[in-house]
Amino acid sequence: MAKLPKPDELIKSIDWTPPEKDWMDDVPPDIKPGRFCYPAKKNILEEIGFPNPRDWSPLDEDWKLPSNYREIIIEGMKDRLSKYRSFKLFMDICVRCGACADKCHYFLGSGDPKNMPVLRAELLRSIYKGELTWQGKFFGKLAGARKLTEDIIKEWFYYYYQCSECRRCSVFCPYGIDTCEVTMMGRELLHLVGCNTNWILEPVRNCFKIGNHIGIPPHTIKEIIEYLCWDIEEVTGLKIEVPFNKKGAEILFVTPSGDYFAEPGIYTMMGYIILFHYLDLDWTMSTYASEGGNFGLFTSHEAMAKINAKIYHEAERLGVRFIIGGECGHMWRVKHQYMDTATGPAPKNLETPRSPITGTVFEHAKSTKMIHVCEFTADLIAHGKLELDPSRNDKYIVTFHDSCNPSRGMGFFEEPRYILKHVCNNFYDMPENTIREKTFCCGSGSGLNTDEFMEMRMRGGFPRANAVQYVRDKHGVNMLACICAIDRAALPTLMNYWAPDVKVCGVHELVANALVFPHEKTGERPRTLDMRQEPLKPEEEENA
């Protein structure tokens, strides 16, 4: 039994000095460059029909809010409280036990108390109390209540864009308060008065109008993927053509656009293409539903549903039987938690996904008709349908980062690990309290992976990087695998700062490295390069 402190020890441990300033009086925050994302451009807001389009900067004294901003926010809050039972509960039931306080990666990295999830939620809860409850109106500050002012809007903007909606705090809350949903509500309310960020809303506009985050038109998508097919030919000797907008294909494949235009995501894309070719799948990509990511999730429920709908529209137009989704983070939170109710029911032509190779029926996707590429591949491996040579990945000592949304948003822990253990010989997990449902965020999720936010990203990503440093030092880990496109964009930068000798990859990049084609076995053209066109066995090349 742990030693209990004696009364005098307990008394000694109490710090009687009151804090210099009460958090309630400490507004507005000291807004500095490097700690906020640039506001949404005027024309972007106009194009997507969002309120209060204007030119402004968070560094300005005057944020040019509408003159009736108080009524707008309070009405918006009332509306959401009546629509979402969860929001109402989260506003009422917190007992401030502090279990969540030290679980946020932004707090752990920055030490800013307003990044404690409880206090971040309190920024909104105090206004709810002060404006909408009689206790708050009577007892004011005593009841933890405040009145809404312009400075509070500034504070919300600052802190609700310093939360990556990763939900680590909610794992530890005894009441199950999902602080992420409080952030979502905070951001929705801020949209009503035109306080939002360009990094989120320009991709939303591009998704509405063109189909993907950076607005790549169809012919460019096709050309870019042809480039990747040339690379595949270089590595494997195979000439592959990727089907686009193919009517009557069995499977529609949707992946985040980062997989086909950003590095190192492109190697994961090459992985999917090689795997589907190996299986001779009847699949297609869509140049309209050309984005798995959904920045609508970081905007509002309406925007999320609208962006998600195009996947079903394309599945219906192309007449496919089911959908496979690529390695993406928040895309899977949308699919798992909201697709059914926000965008469903699925078009009639879709069927419960059934692997054409193994015959496995994915009953859990009966309603959404969409499965994760990792469960598809894990099932193939379990049925012995892939010939794999894990020694091709021997130069890598691999660890796995559980991306927040697949892990906490849908409980997806084992499939990617199962694949990794079959495609490489050296796999080591990070310490238990930093993986699976307790995984640390990359620090750049929920639309915060922009370069102007670099300092905050490095702070927020530090707990994750610290665990990577540990396995690097202990086991020599040099490759961080993940199943999220934001991770593949943000983790290389994070590693560059905290653990420069660790690279980042998607799971299917390693699958494709290990996948043995018949012509490779006969010695006709043995594989010597990996997806990055680097030697599979660098030591042999050095000795040669």
Added chain:
Amino acid sequence: MGLKELLIDKKGKIQKKWYQLILETYPPEAAAFFKKNRDQFENPVGAHIGEGVEGILAQLLGKTDEDQVKHYIDRIVRIRAVQDFTPADAVRVFPLLKRAIREVLRDELEDPSFMKEFLALEEQIDEITLKAFDIYHSCRERLYHMKVEEWKSRMYMLLRKAGLLYDEREGSLPPQTNMMG
């Protein structure tokens, strides 16, 4: 007893004091947490600072290995380079070691026979502060470098398609871009 022996004797107290002074540069709620939680994964800031403090003191009082000193300075400064500090405040943790030593050895330092050794020690700490500034600067430089690299990675295929990327496989950049660089 020379100053070094005295310092070795009081190492525990100095270490504790220095760590405490560093924590006081953070908001009180954060300082309390950094101090309380001993798990290196749940409290990485506290753990890294603690490791740096212990390592630097051991290096100062034992056999000094330059690389090791840099490693321990890095443990602290890399974090502070991205936290809410000005450059001066970020590296101020090392002058705080001077204060910790002076406070812990307040009475002993009255003895003028320690003066020579004491000045040498303070000079050593000044050197550490200067090294810390080098590391701070390299961290900040890396941040800006990363911003550029990230943009290139983000647009990799588009840049490659436009022939604007230096790539061993694709050949070098077009001449006009080289001239600009």
